[in-house]
Structure formats: structure tokens, C-alpha cells
Amino acid sequence: MRRAIDLAARGLGTTSPNPVVGCVITSAGGSVVGEGFHAAAGGPHAEIWALREAGELARGGTAYVTLEPCDHHGRTGPCSEALLKAGIARVVVAVPDPNPVAAGGLKRLRHEGVAVESGLLRAEAERGNAHWLTYTRLRRPFVTWKFAATLDGRSAAADGTSQWITSPEARADVHRLRGQHDAIMAGIGTVLADDPHLTVRPGPATPLRVVVDSEGRTPPGAKVLDGAAPTLLAVGADVPREDALRVPRGPHGLDLPALLTELHRRQIVSVFLEGGPTLAGSFLRTGLVDRVVAYLAPAFLGSGAAALGDAGVTGVGGIHRWEFEDVVPIGPDLRVTARPAPPKEN
Known part of the structure; x- marks a missing residue:
């Protein structure tokens, strides 16, 4: 077996x-x-x-x-x-x-x-x-949140630069994982700051690119709109943008469960979340992250953007508890994979 x-x-x-x-x-x-x-x-x-x-x-x-x-x-x-x-x-x-x-x-x-x-x-x-199994049982895609950070949890320097915190080996591994998912998702903040391509290199796989853009600010010249792979812009239901999917708004931006329901309807089984700290925090706060893959570089910045934004935790009692699946060296970096810890029995 x-x-x-x-x-x-x-x-x-x-x-x-x-x-x-x-x-x-x-x-x-x-x-x-x-x-x-x-x-x-x-x-x-x-x-x-x-x-x-x-x-x-x-x-x-x-x-x-x-x-x-x-x-x-x-x-x-x-x-x-x-x-x-x-x-x-x-x-x-x-x-x-x-x-x-x-x-x-x-x-x-x-x-x-x-x-x-x-x-x-x-x-x-x-x-x-x-x-x-997640797609079938919960009627939504499985969500993997990936981030790269220094040992002090920074995903970008104080001046906003983030290329490259991790090694070429780690970046190649990211492309491998992208190819195992049906969609690659990022937030508008990441698109405006980094103009990512969000494709798989090398290889024939062309996952759907999803941009969470509540106000419809994705510029026409953005790389995610270049035709190299299909792209879905998710905007607020009140945004008059014809080339986008209109999604109801929630208390912290778009209604993420509604977005995932729409992706399920389109037979998207899995999502690779590469958005910035704000979008990651929203997904974690809503309980919609099924696996985390963190690439940790043996480096320190001391200041700059954190890998995770507001995840709805105000005290230690509300901490998001996870458990490790594996820890693997990737070049000079570490790839740490974790999943939510099962609830403790009373």
C-alpha cells in the first residue's frame, strides 16, 4: 500500500x-x-x-x-x-x-x-x-499558503525589496509545487509591488492565475494578464469591471468562502496561495488554509514587511496551532511544511 x-x-x-x-x-x-x-x-x-x-x-x-x-x-x-x-x-x-x-x-x-x-x-x-478529498468533502479547493522569509520572519526589506530572500534551489522548488496545483493566487498588493508572472517554469503546466483585487486595480499591462496562462481577476461585486469575476464583499475584503465556492464550481481542486501578508492573514483568519509551505533563509533583516498580516489573533489564547509535516533542506534554505493541528479533546 x-x-x-x-x-x-x-x-x-x-x-x-x-x-x-x-x-x-x-x-x-x-x-x-x-x-x-x-x-x-x-x-x-x-x-x-x-x-x-x-x-x-x-x-x-x-x-x-x-x-x-x-x-x-x-x-x-x-x-x-x-x-x-x-x-x-x-x-x-x-x-x-x-x-x-x-x-x-x-x-x-x-x-x-x-x-x-x-x-x-x-x-x-x-x-x-x-x-x-478537501475539494470533494468541503466543496471548495484545497489551499496551500506558501511564503519565503528570513529567520526573523521578514518577507521584504524596509525599502520594499524582496528579490531574492531565498536561493535559486528554493525558487525552483516553488515552481515544482506550483505545477501540482490548479490555480496560483496572489493579492493586488503583490501584483502592484512585484508584478509577478505567476506561471510554472519550466514545464507545460499552466495553472489558472487568480488575482484577489477587490477594487479592480490590476493594471492592463500587468504580467498576470500577458496570456501566458489563463487569469481570473476577482473583484468586489460593486466594481464595474467586465473582464473580472464579481465576488461579494466580506468584513475584511472579498468574501473568501464565496470566492473558493466559485473556484470549486469551475473545477479548481487546489489553490497555491502566494499573496502578501494581508491576503494570507485573511485566509488564515477565516480558517481556509489547509497547508503552509515556508521557505526559510538563514538570514536576518530586522525590519521590513512580516510574512503574515492580521490573522485575527488578539491574545495567545487565540493562537493558530499547527503541526509540522516535514522539514527539508533545499539548497542553503529550509522548506517547512505544516498543517493545522487537530483540536484538543476535552
Whole structure:
């Protein structure tokens, strides 16, 4: 199953609006005879690739799958049916499918006499498929907030300059992560100050660029409007700008839940938030950040802009508690990944 989870990760950034899924098939004697992962929406599912590789050796064997096999006819046929035709005797699943349209594969397999187990390495598999699971369960995109800062938490110097706090290796890693998301988001303050391109380099991926611009101030010559990738300007509902999405206003700017609902409607599964401290604070305050990726440079500024603005905390009792997923050296810098800590039980 751990191998299946590793395989599933290969589909990050290319399967939307579908999940990432990995599958490993062992023969009746326990040897690995087939592997596969879902690589693109509309293409064969992980089970199909693994069954093709296994051939007749799948008969009487076991399929280890990170997500419950689908049981519906979409752009491809039901994976439950393919497993039955191949003569699979046992199916082990990490995560049940929360999508009622596709779910039902395990029920059908059990009905046909296949031995079924569910829940193996579920937490690991859910982390690997967090984008799609959040999208499906909460009906909004998964949000990753990324920032780069010095060890004293500064994202820009006192004169406003910020290029470059972190190393070329860290910046290359950012582009890799951008390519794993459906949209890259920034606020108007970042657009006016830095004129970022918000594209993925190198590579064919072209995530949607989203600019949160409540007053419609994005200049016509901004790089985010250059046509290199699709761009969505999100402005206030009262802003008469025809080339933008009008979003209701909230107490601290645009209504961010309403914006994410609109992105969900457009089948945006995941958002890579690269806005400045104000937008990041609004997302954190609203409880809409699912993961933080911080690139920390071994440097100090002592003054200048902080990486995070007002996040709605007035006392230590209201602190946003998170837990580390990993800490990885990237060139001379550190990449720190964290997620919200689960609430403490009373």
C-alpha cells in the first residue's frame, strides 16, 4: 500500500478534477505483478494500468488501491468491473470514496464474493490525496499558503525589496509545487509591488492565475494578464469591471468562502496561495488554509514587511496551532511544511 501511495503522488497536478490514485497488484503467490497510477483526467485509472501490466497473473491475486475503486460509467468504465473480470480475489483499499457518484465499488466487489479490506494506511493515503478529498468533502479547493522569509520572519526589506530572500534551489522548488496545483493566487498588493508572472517554469503546466483585487486595480499591462496562462481577476461585486469575476464583499475584503465556492464550481481542486501578508492573514483568519509551505533563509533583516498580516489573533489564547509535516533542506534554505493541528479533546 505504501508503494501505491508513492505511485499516486506521480499524478499530482495532472489529474484534476479527478483524485490521484495508485494501485499495486500481487499474484496469488504474493509477488508484485502490476503497478499503475492515474495520470490524467479522462485516461485509464490506476487499477486499469496495473491490471494491464499484470495480465493473467492478476487472477486469484490481490489489488492494493489508495482509493475505493469506482463503480460508475464516466469517461472510463467502472474499475470494480475490471477487477472482477480480471479474477482478482482480494481488494485492499486505503480510503473509501466520499463521492456518492463514484462510490460503491467495495459493495459490488463484496457482493460478487471478493474479499475486501478497507483502511490500510488511511492517514497516509489521505495526506497524499488531500487536494481532492478537501475539494470533494468541503466543496471548495484545497489551499496551500506558501511564503519565503528570513529567520526573523521578514518577507521584504524596509525599502520594499524582496528579490531574492531565498536561493535559486528554493525558487525552483516553488515552481515544482506550483505545477501540482490548479490555480496560483496572489493579492493586488503583490501584483502592484512585484508584478509577478505567476506561471510554472519550466514545464507545460499552466495553472489558472487568480488575482484577489477587490477594487479592480490590476493594471492592463500587468504580467498576470500577458496570456501566458489563463487569469481570473476577482473583484468586489460593486466594481464595474467586465473582464473580472464579481465576488461579494466580506468584513475584511472579498468574501473568501464565496470566492473558493466559485473556484470549486469551475473545477479548481487546489489553490497555491502566494499573496502578501494581508491576503494570507485573511485566509488564515477565516480558517481556509489547509497547508503552509515556508521557505526559510538563514538570514536576518530586522525590519521590513512580516510574512503574515492580521490573522485575527488578539491574545495567545487565540493562537493558530499547527503541526509540522516535514522539514527539508533545499539548497542553503529550509522548506517547512505544516498543517493545522487537530483540536484538543476535552
